[in-house]
Amino acid sequence: MNKTPAPKVSARGPVDHEVRDQIVAAATEHFRFYGYEKTTVSDLARAVGFSKAYIYKFFESKQAIGEMICANCLDEIQTEVKAAIDAVDSPPEKLRRMLKALVESCLRLFFQDRRLYEIVSSAASGRWPATLVYEDFIEQSIREILQLGRQSGDFERKTPLDETTRAIHLIMRPCFNPLLLQHGLDTTDEAPVLLSSLILRSLSP
Template sequence: MNKTPSPKVAARGPVDHEVRDQIVTAATEHFRLYGYEKTTVSDLAKAIGFSKAYIYKFFESKQAIGEMICSNCLQQIQADVRAAVDEVDSPPEKLRRMLKALVESCLRLFFLDRKLYDIAASAASGRWPATLVYEAFIEQTISDILQQGRQSGDFERKTPLDETTRAIQLIMRPCFNPLLLQHGLDTTDEAPALLSSLILRSLSP
């Protein structure tokens, strides 16, 4: 699968500076305890023992810190999807594994840690860079699987590739977008299998 570039987060200072990691770690813990909206940069500064001005040397805003945390979460989902897809050779099975991994990973990262959901929700509604990279990864992964399926004869070739890719991404959207997934929690056990079967029937040559 093609690798999707990491988002450009509005961070400052040396990229590998350990203070950056301290800030992100403290912010993650505060967001888990109190929520993204209720946590201020002043709260983080007190928790770490730094001045607020010093934190601003590394991140230009609270949103920039939130974007870093969000990016880390979304990169973990991408890693889970890559691992699931790479486990099998069959394009139809790759598609099934992709959808199943998306749902399971999103549930684990966003809904078992409810306070961090605030960040995911803000990121999705605000179209933060990390979410755009995440969606581009999903689109590219679908496209790669479709191309493999067309080459193997598993999928039809008449419909334009970009049109088919976009349609499947829209069908999958309620399963990987945190704002939408929360409204379908009662169907997450059956949705991946049912949607995969529907998609695969539409792709039959």
């Protein structure tokens, strides 16, 4: 599977400077406790022990810090999904594992880091760069599985690849989009199984 490029997050100062990591770590803990909306850059400055002006040398806004945290959260999900896909050889099973891993990873973020989940939801609503990379990763992963399935004879080849990829991406969206997932928590046990079965039947040659 191809690795999706990292999102470009608006930031200042040396990219690899340890101070940036300190700020992001402090912001992550602060957001976990107080929430994104209620935390100000002044709050973060006090938590890290720096002046607000000094923080602005590394991040141009609170949203830029939020984008970095969001990118970290979504990168963890992508890593788990990629591992699930790569763990099997069969294209149909890859698709099943992908959908299952997406739901499980998103639910873990929802229930264990609810405040961070709220940041990711805000990011999805505002279409922050990290969420665009996340969606691109999912779409590209679907495309690659479809290509493998067409080569192996598991999937039909008549429908244009782009059309099939886009259709499956849209069908799967309630399982990985944070804005939609939170409204279907009562179906997350059966949804991956039912959806993957439906998709695989439609792909049958």
